[in-house]
Amino acid sequence: MKIINPHTGQLIQEVAEDTAQTLAEKYALLQKGQSTWQALGLPHRISVITRYLHLLEETLEAGALLLTQEVGKPLQQARNEINGARTRIQWMLEHVQKALEEEVMSETSAMTELIRYEPLGVVANISAWNYPYLVGTNVIIPALLAGNAVLNKPSEFATLSGIHIGQLLKRAGVPEDAFQLACGAGEVGKLLIDLPLDGYFFTGSYATGHAIYKRVAEKMVPCQCELGGKDPLYVADDVEDINAVAAATADGAFYNSGQSCCAVERIYVHEKIYDTYIQAFAEEVKSWKMGDPMQEGVYIGALTRPAQVDLLTDQVNDALQKGAALLTGGKSIEGPGNHFQPTVLINATHDMRLMKEESFGPIIGIMKVSHDEEAIRLMNDTSYGLTASVYSSSRSRAEQLLGKMNTGTGYWNCCDRVSAALPWSGRGHSGFGSSLSVVGLRSFTRPKAYHLKK
Numbered sequence: 001m002k003i004i005n006p007h008t009g010q011l012i013q014e015v016a017e018d019t020a021q022t023l024a025e026k027y028a029l030l031q032k033g034q035s036t037w038q039a040l041g042l043p044h045r046i047s048v049i050t051r052y053l054h055l056l057e058e059t060l061e062a063g064a065l066l067l068t069q070e071v072g073k074p075l076q077q078a079r080n081e082i083n084g085a086r087t088r089i090q091w092m093l094e095h096v097q098k099a100l101e102e103e104v105m106s107e108t109s110a111m112t113e114l115i116r117y118e119p120l121g122v123v124a125n126i127s128a129w130n131y132p133y134l135v136g137t138n139v140i141i142p143a144l145l146a147g148n149a150v151l152n153k154p155s156e157f158a159t160l161s162g163i164h165i166g167q168l169l170k171r172a173g174v175p176e177d178a179f180q181l182a183c184g185a186g187e188v189g190k191l192l193i194d195l196p197l198d199g200y201f202f203t204g205s206y207a208t209g210h211a212i213y214k215r216v217a218e219k220m221v222p223c224q225c226e227l228g229g230k231d232p233l234y235v236a237d238d239v240e241d242i243n244a245v246a247a248a249t250a251d252g253a254f255y256n257s258g259q260s261c262c263a264v265e266r267i268y269v270h271e272k273i274y275d276t277y278i279q280a281f282a283e284e285v286k287s288w289k290m291g292d293p294m295q296e297g298v299y300i301g302a303l304t305r306p307a308q309v310d311l312l313t314d315q316v317n318d319a320l321q322k323g324a325a326l327l328t329g330g331k332s333i334e335g336p337g338n339h340f341q342p343t344v345l346i347n348a349t350h351d352m353r354l355m356k357e358e359s360f361g362p363i364i365g366i367m368k369v370s371h372d373e374e375a376i377r378l379m380n381d382t383s384y385g386l387t388a389s390v391y392s393s394s395r396s397r398a399e400q401l402l403g404k405m406n407t408g409t410g411y412w413n414c415c416d417r418v419s420a421a422l423p424w425s426g427r428g429h430s431g432f433g434s435s436l437s438v439v440g441l442r443s444f445t446r447p448k449a450y451h452l453k454k
Helices: 020-039 042-058 060-071 075-100 132-145 159-172 186-194 206-217 242-258 274-286 307-321 372-379 395-402 437-444
Strands: 002-004 011-014 103-107 111-119 122-126 149-153 179-181 199-203 223-226 231-235 264-270 325-328 343-346 363-369 387-391 409-412 445-453
Touching (some): 020 179, 042 060, 075 132, 132 149, 231 372, 372 395, 387 395, 395 409, 437 445
Parallel strands (some): 149 179, 231 264, 343 363
16 A cells, blocks of 8 residues: 655655455454453553653654655644644543443342443454544544554555654553554545444544445444545634634634544625625635645645545535635645635535535635525524534524534634543434543443342
């Protein structure tokens, strides 16, 4: 498998792909070792993951450099991702004991009723390329802490980062028979589904998640899918600082070149402030530096996947043909690598693919609305249900609007953020199940009820 630098188009390295035989051998090793890893106890597993946390800090620059070369995100954003993963891991370490300890639900002189949380067994993590450290952390760390063995398949577009993560886990003390790596593209992912695993955790597109879910269903084991989004944002007419809101929401749409499942993908602005907002928004986008992601100060780097350039081009052409106006950007960049200008389209409508289909790139459509009810109707006009944002000076107004959104997450005066303390979940085509928070820590366990008669 060839690993290509998305900025230069040049070969970085070649990696051997797994086969059905090597995957079966890795599964057998994990199946044999899982009970031993579980028996070591939670305090031991906490100490191992704590060492991994320190190793992430010690190797920050090397990890960020590799991440930038492989996926094309600006170097500072690569550092931010690894540090964000460290923050999440720290939260998990501080809360896992309470989340997984047995719970006595009732106790009388005759009967004790309690719950114990047992690991699933051997689980697969089929991960995403856009945030390999953060997405990997969401599954690998709580799964290991809960006593599971993990067969981790990084995306073929983030394989080197996946290998690096695996090396650090081994250095930290995770045994060979508790963590293994599966390297390869989609065919290797399909082979994983054929293994008799005890749980499947996938992060990626709706199409792939749907296919995985159908194949896993007959196994009657947990299958959690964190999928894409078409995340809407509404700017109400009562915002106090339009320039600040424009800058914040532009960052929410374009950070990591818009390659985030929770990136803002469509914006609705109240007609009273529409003209002022779009002018400030465009000025913010035009101020960004684009180019070599290895250079400090670059905000828009390369797109990880070559095919995304054509998808964005098609969305722009479709929008222009249907009446949108281009404020900035709109084209790919000639030369090597996968580059697309940060693009802002106004006068958007829901007849345009831009406002209905996932973009996953540095492009945004902005639409004028006349009142809150119109904004909510349009925001809910989607098959996805990951996040929704409202910017307003009134918390009560925002919460009322967010309460009408069929999404797993609601934001007031913020967007495109994730907290380890809160569950991360989707609805509709954005998937199901939860990672992060106490809910997420328990996603890698099976509760067992005990009725203990005295």
